[in-house]
Amino acid sequence: MLMKTSELSGGGQQDPRDAAVANEAAASSSSSLSEDEAGALYRLLTWLSPSFPVGAFSYSSGIEWAVEAGDVTDALSLRRWLTSMLTDGAGLCDSIFLAHAHRVASSGDDARLAEIAELAFAFATSRERHLETTAQGRAFIEIARAAWNMAPLDRLVAACEVSIVYPVAVGLVSVAHHVPLAPTIHAFLHAVASNWISAGGRLIPLGQTDSQRVLAEFEPIVAATAKRALEASLDDLGSATFRADIASMRHETQYTRLFRS
Incomplete structure (x- = not known):
């Protein structure tokens, strides 16, 4: 005759191992993504993947000049430069x-959205930086x-x-x-x-x-x-990376270049 697990464990009590498995399964079920959440995550990972064809690989944001000038020579100096x-x-x-x-786009305020888009458009510090951010923006939307x-x-x-x-x-x-803001910003910065x-890594080069x-x-x-x-307002906008801005400008006339900026 077959016996129940509770009978095998004695006294009608549940095996602690079975309880642990049941608790883990319940926790996993309660924390799983909904269909909409899974779809949003999938798209976010796709859009901000290196394989998404916005041409990001062709821009260095002035790092190419920084390497040629000797400001960036190894992993430590690269980390310091990029941290700034x-x-x-x-x-x-x-x-x-x-x-x-x-x-603002979520709120439906088209007039305010136009103001933010115009300010962001005017905020580039050099011709190449302007080319970089507008070309990638156009490609991102089109694709x-x-x-x-x-x-x-x-x-x-259109707004x-x-x-x-x-x-x-x-x-x-x-x-x-309908992708939430917080994960979008983290994925964008990554x-x-x-x-x-x-x-x-390609310019120094690094392994x-x-x-x-x-x-990491x-x-x-x-x-x-x-x-x-x-947490920032638009009044908090500002840059103190003067050497990086100069690098972006100097790159425009750099004699040999691998990157477009």
Whole structure:
């Protein structure tokens, strides 16, 4: 005769191992993603993957000149340079623009959205930086629209009235697909940092392990920058990365170049 598990364990009490398995299964079930959440995560990971064809691999944000000038020579100097760019330069400013574009687009205030898009368009510090952010913004919207078109995106794009820069484009597409702001900013900053590190790794050059170590060290920096961006107003916009701005300008006339910026 077959016996129940409770009888085998004696006294009618449940085996602690079975209880642990049941608790783990219940916790897993309660924390699983809904269909909409899973879809939003899938799209966010796709849009900010290095394989998403916005041409990010062809831009170095001035790092190419910094390497030639001797400012960046190894993993340590690359980490210091990029930390400044992320926390006090383009990384922070772009994520602030993303946050405000996302919030305003979600509210339906088209006039305010146009103002933010215009300010972000005017905020580039050099001709190449302007080319970089507008070209990537245009490509991001065109490819996202072609693959996952959503009717609200057309209205949001039309409301901007200027060429849309990359962080604003990410904000608009995320709103159109109901992707929350916080994970969008974290994913955006991870993508930006990864691209910068990839450029530095090819230019110095660095090995893959050293490049991944730099990216690992950026984890708390990205998290802190995302938190600042989520809490910042447009009055908090500003940059103190003068050497990086000069690098971007000098790159325009650099004799030999691998990158477009």
